[in-house]
Amino acid sequence: HVDLLRERFGRVVYGIPPSVRPTGTPGVGPKVPGRPARADRRATAAGAQLAAIDVHKHYDRGHVRALNGATLHVDAGEFVALTGPSGSGKSTLLHLFAALDTPTSGRIVVAGRDLATMRHLDRYRRETVGLVFQLHNLLPHLTASQNVEVAMFGTHLSRTERRARASLLLAELQLGGFGRRHPPELSGGERQRVAIARALANEPSVLLADEPTGNLDSQAVQETLALLQRLRAERDLTIVLVTHDPQVAAAADRCVTITDGRVID
Ligand code: ADP
Numbered sequence: 001h002v003d004l005l006r007e008r009f010g011r012v013v014y015g016i017p018p019s020v021r022p023t024g025t026p027g028v029g030p031k032v033p034g035r036p037a038r039a040d041r042r043a044t045a046a047g048a049q050l051a052a053i054d055v056h057k058h059y060d061r062g063h064v065r066a067l068n069g070a071t072l073h074v075d076a077g078e079f080v081a082l083t084g085p086s087g088s089g090k091s092t093l094l095h096l097f098a099a100l101d102t103p104t105s106g107r108i109v110v111a112g113r114d115l116a117t118m119r120h121l122d123r124y125r126r127e128t129v130g131l132v133f134q135l136h137n138l139l140p141h142l143t144a145s146q147n148v149e150v151a152m153f154g155t156h157l158s159r160t161e162r163r164a165r166a167s168l169l170l171a172e173l174q175l176g177g178f179g180r181r182h183p184p185e186l187s188g189g190e191r192q193r194v195a196i197a198r199a200l201a202n203e204p205s206v207l208l209a210d211e212p213t214g215n216l217d218s219q220a221v222q223e224t225l226a227l228l229q230r231l232r233a234e235r236d237l238t239i240v241l242v243t244h245d246p247q248v249a250a251a252a253d254r255c256v257t258i259t260d261g262r263v264i265d
Contacts, residue, residue: 048073048074052072052263068260071263079238081255134214144170148197151199192213192220209239
């Protein structure tokens, strides 16, 4: 794949060389030589990949307080599980990180940049963050490949390049023979993998997932978790995943709980 991509796109877009791949337990220790250990990196908020700083989000003229002073720092390359009771503000925080909504007050900072002052939010949404939802939101009348290609509309890639990249991504997610199938012809786990492929289409550095395993059977949950761990290691992705499932939360480096719109780390 790397050779093919280098040939097609002039650079390696997927995967990192074995020399800089992490060894040992995923999520433990530095991933790239020269970077400080994770615990040290987390200590400096300025170095966080994602930060929510004293964020409030009110709806209905303040009658609904979805977030109530939430503060969270997520390190680059970290896999954080967000848990908490229903209605506690988990999805709201994810949407703010994805720039799908804006906070009532407080700051959302991504890689040192405050989203409130970012000029090209459409580009940020398309290229910096990848989103995966519980109901995968695939378009049923498009094939698996076309569902991935759609995410690349608006980029500099030609139609041929979009198709080639979708094909490589689907192969990477063990969906090589499924590109021409439509979502109704795929299992729940396969559909969720297509949704993950779509989320990765523009090589985001951050993957935001809202209950991505909520509709899957236990085997598909395990497969999806293994896939996320592998993608995180290979691409140095930062992952924030909302879940109610303790088994899923246990797969993360860190589990944080949101209660009444505040984060308890
Ligand atoms: P969780 O993901 O933890 O279940 P949410 O972030 O979805 O919680 O919602 C937090 C609170 O904000 C809930 O009380 C919910 O009803 C409310 N809420 C979420 N989105 C909206 C909205 N667009 N308008 C009004 N209230 C909302």
